Amino acid sequence: MSSEAAGLMPEAGPLLGTPGVPYFSTPITRIAFVASPTVLAAESRERLTLLHGNCPVQDADVVVCLGGDGFMLETLHRIMADQAVTPVYGMNCGSVGFLMNAFAEDDLPARLGRAQAVVLHPLRMHAVTHTGAVEEALALNEVSLLRQLRQAAKIRITVDGRVRLPELICDGVLVSTPAGSTAYNLSAHGPIVPLSANLLPLTPISAFRPRRWRGALLPSTADVLFEILELDKRPVAAVADFTEVRNVASVAISEDRTVATTILFDPEQGLSERIVAEQFTV
Numbered sequence: 001m002s003s004e005a006a007g008l009m010p011e012a013g014p015l016l017g018t019p020g021v022p023y024f025s026t027p028i029t030r031i032a033f034v035a036s037p038t039v040l041a042a043e044s045r046e047r048l049t050l051l052h053g054n055c056p057v058q059d060a061d062v063v064v065c066l067g068g069d070g071f072m073l074e075t076l077h078r079i080m081a082d083q084a085v086t087p088v089y090g091m092n093c094g095s096v097g098f099l100m101n102a103f104a105e106d107d108l109p110a111r112l113g114r115a116q117a118v119v120l121h122p123l124r125m126h127a128v129t130h131t132g133a134v135e136e137a138l139a140l141n142e143v144s145l146l147r148q149l150r151q152a153a154k155i156r157i158t159v160d161g162r163v164r165l166p167e168l169i170c171d172g173v174l175v176s177t178p179a180g181s182t183a184y185n186l187s188a189h190g191p192i193v194p195l196s197a198n199l200l201p202l203t204p205i206s207a208f209r210p211r212r213w214r215g216a217l218l219p220s221t222a223d224v225l226f227e228i229l230e231l232d233k234r235p236v237a238a239v240a241d242f243t244e245v246r247n248v249a250s251v252a253i254s255e256d257r258t259v260a261t262t263i264l265f266d267p268e269q270g271l272s273e274r275i276v277a278e279q280f281t282v
Contacts, residue, residue: 023087023117023264024061028109032060032086034075036067041093047105062087062112062264066103068094073140073241076261080122080138087262089115098182098274101266115264118195118271120179124256125240130231130247137243140261141180143253144205144239145226146172148246152208153236154229159202159222167229168213172205172236175224175253179271182278190215192279195272200224200255224253 032055033048035041044066045054057063065075065088072090079086089112092100104111122138129135147153155173157165176185178193181201186192190203200222203215218224227250228236237246265271
């Protein structure tokens with residue numbers, strides 16, 4: 001959102017991200033619709049544009065994202081890259097839709113008016129390659145390290161300047177946000193973490209040695225450093241959501257509290273409730 005538009009934006013609720021408090025306290029008039037490149041999402045955007053118009057994203061009060069979880073992450077990353085504060089309300093036109101609300105074309109302004117906010121802070125990845133090149137990227141789900149070849153990776157793990165694991169032999173390892181703890185982290189048998197816990201799961205991927213090590217729960221203030229051992233023989237790639245860096249020598253990860261993005265949810269299906277409910281899914 002531009003600085004001019006920010007001055008005209010409807011007022012946000014006084015307790016941003018507090019359960020039971022709608023994000024907007026005044027009517028919403030400027031909606032931007034963005035859609036994933038699927039027929040369903042594109043047709044939905046056309047119909048909703050006829051009903052409500054389609055404001056440019058930089059001038060919008062709210063962005064309505066039509067697609068699945070992957071497209072929602074792409075949209076959030078674009079907004080963070082623009083250093084905008086515009087909230088995003090997703091409507092599921094994909095498969096799982098964990099970050100999305102149910103799709104319905106009726107009464108959209110009223111739904112937006114009732115929506116409640118979740119503020120997410122990303123992880124920041126600082127990767128150094130074997131040539132000394134430096135790459136940085138943000139991740140709302142997780143930062144994962146993955147072996148590139150048939151050889152298992154060997155990784156040293158340091159937390160807050162203290163070596164915690166001199167050598168992990170594995171297919172990979174990841175650090176997840178609480179919001180991302182139900183994604184790759186859960187598939188790797190990591191713990192689901194409530195949003196309010198202020199914890200970051202550190203989870204091995206197919207650990208060989210130590211064989212029974214299941215990972216760790218770290219405070220959200222932790223600084224994690226992964227160092228690749230035998231990197232010429234056992235190359236490793238680092239991935240922060242959509243950004244992949246190959247042949248890394250070291251990867252530092254920490255939560256970046258200076259960056260934030262806001263997702264809106266229908267009050268009966270907030271993200272905190274979804275994360276709790278996921279723990280009872282069988």
